[in-house]
Amino acid sequence: MTLTTTAAPGVRIRDLTVVYRTPHGELPAVRGVDLTLAPGTITGVVGESGSGKSTLALSLLNAVQPPGRIASGSVEIDGIGDVVRLGGERLRQTRGRRIGYVFQAAQNSLNPLKTIGKQLLDLGRSHGVEDLRGLVRDAKELLARMGMDGARVLDSYQHELSGGMRQRVGIMLALVLNAKVVVLDEPTTALDMITQAMILRIVREIHEERGLTTLIITHDVGAVAEIADDLAVMYGGRVVEHGPVEEVLGSPAHPYTQALIRAIPRLSGDLSLARPLPGRPPTLGTLPVTGCVFRERCDRRMPICETDDPAQVVAGGRTVACHAVVPPHAPAEPAMRKEYA
Ligand SMILES: Nc1ncnc2c1ncn2[C@@H]1O[C@H](COP(=O)(O)OP(=O)(O)OP(=O)(O)O)[C@@H](O)[C@H]1O
Numbered sequence: 001m002t003l004t005t006t007a008a009p010g011v012r013i014r015d016l017t018v019v020y021r022t023p024h025g026e027l028p029a030v031r032g033v034d035l036t037l038a039p040g041t042i043t044g045v046v047g048e049s050g051s052g053k054s055t056l057a058l059s060l061l062n063a064v065q066p067p068g069r070i071a072s073g074s075v076e077i078d079g080i081g082d083v084v085r086l087g088g089e090r091l092r093q094t095r096g097r098r099i100g101y102v103f104q105a106a107q108n109s110l111n112p113l114k115t116i117g118k119q120l121l122d123l124g125r126s127h128g129v130e131d132l133r134g135l136v137r138d139a140k141e142l143l144a145r146m147g148m149d150g151a152r153v154l155d156s157y158q159h160e161l162s163g164g165m166r167q168r169v170g171i172m173l174a175l176v177l178n179a180k181v182v183v184l185d186e187p188t189t190a191l192d193m194i195t196q197a198m199i200l201r202i203v204r205e206i207h208e209e210r211g212l213t214t215l216i217i218t219h220d221v222g223a224v225a226e227i228a229d230d231l232a233v234m235y236g237g238r239v240v241e242h243g244p245v246e247e248v249l250g251s252p253a254h255p256y257t258q259a260l261i262r263a264i265p266r267l268s269g270d271l272s273l274a275r276p277l278p279g280r281p282p283t284l285g286t287l288p289v290t291g292c293v294f295r296e297r298c299d300r301r302m303p304i305c306e307t308d309d310p311a312q313v314v315a316g317g318r319t320v321a322c323h324a325v326v327p328p329h330a331p332a333e334p335a336m337r338k339e340y341a
């Protein structure tokens with residue numbers, strides 16, 4: 001499934017902690033996360049609302065805004081360096097040109113006073129694109145691939161487009177500058193299921209044609225399973241499991257991943273066996289300070305889970321953070337993955 005080219009950059013997130021200032025002090029929304037995006041792969045990120053997915057995505061662009069801040073850790077991208085240490089003009093040039101992105105609710109972030117075409121030209125100029133005609137041509141082609149009349153869309157203001165059309169414009173803007181790393185945060189939520197599947201397939205095609213490294217966040221585990229190579233499962237600001245998508249979904253190791261899959265009939269394969277996840281996801285204020293973040297809802301909880309936060313243990317191609325999972329759990333890793341582990 002994976003098509004790798006030498007041009008695709010690897011991304012190594014190490015010990016990343018991002019906090020938000022709250023009335024109770026600074027609390028972590030992402031805590032001690034290690035995550036490697038192998039070059040040329042699509043990594044899906046799933047997890048309940050509030051688990052830290054968007055905060056993680058913003059960190060890849062060093063775009064966490066106050067009251068949040070990256071408290072520690074690094075995001076090393078081949079050919080760019082540690083994004084956390086970038087600032088000023090270098091950071092601005094990196095965003096968009098080197099790292100393409102769609103932020104969550106991007107359909108609401110277009111400028112209402114300018115046509116899409118004008119915004120495209122502004123984007124090109126701000127990144128020093130000389131061939132603006134070529135940029136417009138590429139934009140039209142991307143829009144056409146996503147089932148839209150490119151010329152018409154570029155002549156439109158955002159209010160003339162539906163939510164789903166605006167989301168596709170967002171995806172076009174993320175891809176049009178030919179960035180090699182692409183971060184998509186819920187890029188298709190405003191689309192119906194069939195269009196969503198079509199757009200995700202096109203994202204996969206473009207990813208392969210251009211040799212990209214892509215991170216995609218979605219609530220729809222089933223949809224991402226069809227296009228991702230790897231899957232990262234987040235809970236309470238931690239990546240609790242990460243590995244090849246077929247392995248994580250086919251033989252989930254972490255109790256949270258297991259519960260998540262049981263809750264999705266399309267994946268569990270049997271409607272009558274589907275069981276909703278008991279309890280509620282934690283908020284920043286209710287996250288346990290010590291021990292495992294999932295323990296309140298875990299049926300395999302042990303005394304150590306109350307006191308010790310389980311480390312992310314690398315086992316073959318899989319990473320799992322759970323005291324009940326003893327490595328090696330996963331099969332041997334492919335050579336490419338080793339290089340970036
Ligand atoms: N600006 C902010 N100020 C304070 N807390 C925040 C802020 N943004 C996010 N948070 C908190 O950080 C945690 C992680 O939020 P984040 O938006 O990253 O989650 P998410 O997994 O993307 O959720 P969703 O699926 O709803 O998009 C949540 O508890 C959220 O309430």
Ligand code: SF4
Binds near residue numbers: 254293296310
């Ligand atoms: S560390 Fe303990 S509480 Fe956490 S998921 Fe594993 S068994 Fe459950």
Ligand SMILES: [Mg+2]
Binds near residue numbers: 054185
């Ligand atoms: Mg989010």
